[in-house]
Each structure stands twice: as structure tokens, then as C-alpha cells.
Amino acid sequence: MSSCVQCGAPLDVPARGRKPRYCSRACQARAYRARLHTRTTPAPPARRPADPGLSRDRIVRSAILIADAHGLESLSMRHVATALGVKVMSLYTHIGGKDELTGLMVEAVFREQDPGSRAHGGWRAALESAARWEWALYSRHPWVLEVIATVRPPLVPSLLAQFERGLGAFDGLGLDPVTVHRLYLGVSGLLQGLALLRVSEITAERRGTLSQWRTVQVPAALAELGPGRYPRQAALGGDPGVMADLSDLDEIFEFSLGLHLDGIARLLEAR
Incomplete structure (x- = not known):
């Protein structure tokens, strides 16, 4: 039917x-x-399949290369997408936006350090090792300083682990937690303050604007103003060798770090 x-x-x-x-x-x-x-x-339109070659790690590595070469101010999701040859929106399937990307970049560069590579030999050797590694980091990735040298750095695991290892250099010395934090922040502040000069130097070199400021312009300015006005600076005599030594940031860093650690040693001896 x-x-x-x-x-x-x-x-x-x-x-x-x-x-x-x-x-x-x-x-x-x-x-x-x-x-x-x-x-x-x-x-309904067919859903565009995700790029199988695109991953969070690949996006982060590309962003680091861009920031290393051109500075953090040039970094954008569009710039990263162009470098990877993908559409901008495809990045958002892996990363929420530029703020998250920046945090992941910091996480990646601080992971470059092997936690087991710390020098053995007490608190001083540990702090020297940590400071020298971080100093070298700012030369490789100058943009990092802009991100972490703030009162609100990204709270990513590898950066927190770096800080924890620095505090751990004072273990067993009988210091209270507040003093330990102050001592380590003092070393960190010295390091990051000098690193600002290093980053400025690298930025000027990248832009082709680095001139012989200290070896040429400073002596010329002092000579024009008269040596009697700034006698302590004029005492250097504009000697190119001396002025070049004064602009050697690596030497200044080592000298200053040694003095700072000497001061910590005296404090510990007095206690």
C-alpha cells in the first residue's frame, strides 16, 4: 500500500x-x-582546515627572530603571520594575542638555560654564573629587558625558576627571606641597569646611528665648554684608548659585579 x-x-x-x-x-x-x-x-562555507605545519612553538620561534632582528616595537601578530606565510587569524587558533605571545617568548628564551649548568662553589659562584648568563641573554635577545625589567614581569615558569635559583644561592647562610630577596634584587638591578646601556648600544647599531659618541663627541663638547667647568671629566684628556675602555660595557659589568659581590661578602662576614 x-x-x-x-x-x-x-x-x-x-x-x-x-x-x-x-x-x-x-x-x-x-x-x-x-x-x-x-x-x-x-x-554553509567549508571550514578551512588548520595549517598542519603551524604550531605554538613555531609561532613563538618566529616571533623571537623578528624581535631579535627588529625590536619588540616591530612585533605584531600580522608580522608573525607574514613571516610564516599564513593568515593572521590562523595564529589565534594557537595563541590568544600579542600579550600571550610575548609571555611565551620570555618563557622560551629563559628555557635556553640548563638548570643543571650552575657553577658549584658557594653563593658567589652561583650569583656570578646567573648574572653572566643573563647578561649574555640580553645581548642575544635585547627585547627581553623591556618585558621583564618592570614591576609586573610576566609570571612564566622559566622566569620564576630563574629567580628561584638566584634566591637559592643564599641557602644555608642563615639569612631571613626578606634579606635574601633584597640581596638578589640588588644584583638583578645592577645587571639590568647596565643592560639598558647594552640594549641601547645594540639598538643604535641596528639602526646605523651608533657614532663615536664617547670617543669623539664627549671630548669635543668638553673642549668647547672649557676644561675648568668639568675638571674631573676633562682629566681623562680625551685619550681615545681611555675613552674606549670606558665604553667597554662587558668590562664595566664585570668590574661592577665584582664590587657588588664583595659588598655582599662583607655583609655575610659581619653576620
């Missing part, structure tokens, strides 16, 4: 002639409207 293709009701099929498909004109009209809706409603 036949049934209506629209509502399923049984149909009376005549012995001869065309067999009916609908039980009533109302069912026939409903079927027509359904076919019309199907023809006029566009199919």
Missing part, C-alpha cells in the same frame, strides 16, 4: 492512471515549499 511522501498517510491508488504521491493539496504545497527552501538557502 502506498503512502503520502510528505505526511506518510495511506493513499488510495487507482487501478489505472498516474499514482498519487500526496494525500492532499496541503501536503503537496508543503513539499514544494521545502524543495524551494533547499534550493535558495546557500550551503
Whole structure:
């Protein structure tokens, strides 16, 4: 027995002639409207598959290369997408935005250090090792200083681990936690303050604007103003060798770090 293709009701099929498909004109009209809706409603767009070669790690590595070469001010999600040859929106399937990306970049560069590579030999050797590694880090990735030398650095695991290892240099010395934090922040502040000069130097070199400021411009300015006005600075005599030594940031860093650690040693001896 036949049934209506629209509502399923049984149909009376005549012995001869065309067999009916609908039980009533109302069912026939409903079927027509359904076919019309199907023809006029566009199919939903196909979802573009994610780039199988794109990953969070690849995005972060590309962003680090951009920041290393051009500075943090040039970094954007669009710049990263262009470097990777993908659409900008494809990045957001892996990373929420530039703030998250910057935190992941810091996490990645501070992971470059092997936690087991610390020098053995007491608190001083540990602090020297940590400070020299971080000093070298700012030369490789100058943009990092801009991100972490703030009162609200990104709280990423590798940066927190670096800080924890620095505090751990004072373990077993009988110091209270507040003093330990102050001592380590003093070393960190010295390091980051000098690193500002290093980063400025690298930025000027990148832009091609680094001139012989200390060896040429400073002596010329002192000579023009008169040596009697700034006698202690004029005492250097504008000697190119001496002035070049004064601009050797690596030497200044080592000299200053040694003096600072000497001061900590005297404090510990007095206690």
C-alpha cells in the first residue's frame, strides 16, 4: 500500500492512471515549499582546515627572530603571520594575542638555560654564573629587558625558576627571606641597569646611528665648554684608548659585579 511522501498517510491508488504521491493539496504545497527552501538557502562555507605545519612553538620561534632582528616595537601578530606565510587569524587558533605571545617568548628564551649548568662553589659562584648568563641573554635577545625589567614581569615558569635559583644561592647562610630577596634584587638591578646601556648600544647599531659618541663627541663638547667647568671629566684628556675602555660595557659589568659581590661578602662576614 502506498503512502503520502510528505505526511506518510495511506493513499488510495487507482487501478489505472498516474499514482498519487500526496494525500492532499496541503501536503503537496508543503513539499514544494521545502524543495524551494533547499534550493535558495546557500550551503554553509567549508571550514578551512588548520595549517598542519603551524604550531605554538613555531609561532613563538618566529616571533623571537623578528624581535631579535627588529625590536619588540616591530612585533605584531600580522608580522608573525607574514613571516610564516599564513593568515593572521590562523595564529589565534594557537595563541590568544600579542600579550600571550610575548609571555611565551620570555618563557622560551629563559628555557635556553640548563638548570643543571650552575657553577658549584658557594653563593658567589652561583650569583656570578646567573648574572653572566643573563647578561649574555640580553645581548642575544635585547627585547627581553623591556618585558621583564618592570614591576609586573610576566609570571612564566622559566622566569620564576630563574629567580628561584638566584634566591637559592643564599641557602644555608642563615639569612631571613626578606634579606635574601633584597640581596638578589640588588644584583638583578645592577645587571639590568647596565643592560639598558647594552640594549641601547645594540639598538643604535641596528639602526646605523651608533657614532663615536664617547670617543669623539664627549671630548669635543668638553673642549668647547672649557676644561675648568668639568675638571674631573676633562682629566681623562680625551685619550681615545681611555675613552674606549670606558665604553667597554662587558668590562664595566664585570668590574661592577665584582664590587657588588664583595659588598655582599662583607655583609655575610659581619653576620
